[in-house]
Amino acid sequence: MTLLDESDRTILADAPDKARAFSTYIGQPEVRVGLAAIRAIKTLPFSFMVTGIGIALLCLGGRSGDPLARALPWMRRASIAAILWGGAKLVVDSLTATVLSAGLPEGFTYYFATEWNEVGTALMLALAAYTMAWALEAGVKAQRDLAEIV
Numbered sequence: 001m002t003l004l005d006e007s008d009r010t011i012l013a014d015a016p017d018k019a020r021a022f023s024t025y026i027g028q029p030e031v032r033v034g035l036a037a038i039r040a041i042k043t044l045p046f047s048f049m050v051t052g053i054g055i056a057l058l059c060l061g062g063r064s065g066d067p068l069a070r071a072l073p074w075m076r077r078a079s080i081a082a083i084l085w086g087g088a089k090l091v092v093d094s095l096t097a098t099v100l101s102a103g104l105p106e107g108f109t110y111y112f113a114t115e116w117n118e119v120g121t122a123l124m125l126a127l128a129a130y131t132m133a134w135a136l137e138a139g140v141k142a143q144r145d146l147a148e149i150v
Contacts, residue, residue, distance in 0.1 A: 008104055018105050025103030038095045045085035052078025069144075072137045079130035086122030090115070 004012070012019040025031060056074035060067050093113035102108040 082126035
């Protein structure tokens with residue numbers, strides 16, 4: 001019930017028979033698996049982002065070779081995962097509302113989430129991190145090229 005918006009929760013609170021029907025719908029294994037798969041859409045990019053940052057930090061702590069050059073590709077990968085994670089909220093909210101709509105009295109409806117406040121901020125920060133990683137990689141490449149010339 002907590003996944004529903006306020007208006008749908010009010011409808012179910014006013015009608016106990018509809019609330020029982022919704023609970024029965026939510027209890028079905030295929031609905032539970034579907035909701036878990038939808039949740040994975042948001043969880044997996046976050047996991048990749050955190051893992052990429054961790055590996056980049058591990059590379060930066062290394063003593064052999066050029067630690068920055070080894071860490072930057074991981075930072076770029078982590079920032080790509082952050083971009084995917086930022087956009088995943090719209091997908092997850094839309095799919096969750098669509099799946100849950102089949103158990104509501106109105107029946108199945110397609111929903112498209114348009115909550116851009118959180119998503120916009122997350123995407124801008126992720127894009128800034130990607131741009132920073134790209135710029136640092138270009139600087140490291142230019143440094144190597146200059147070292148070859150000299």
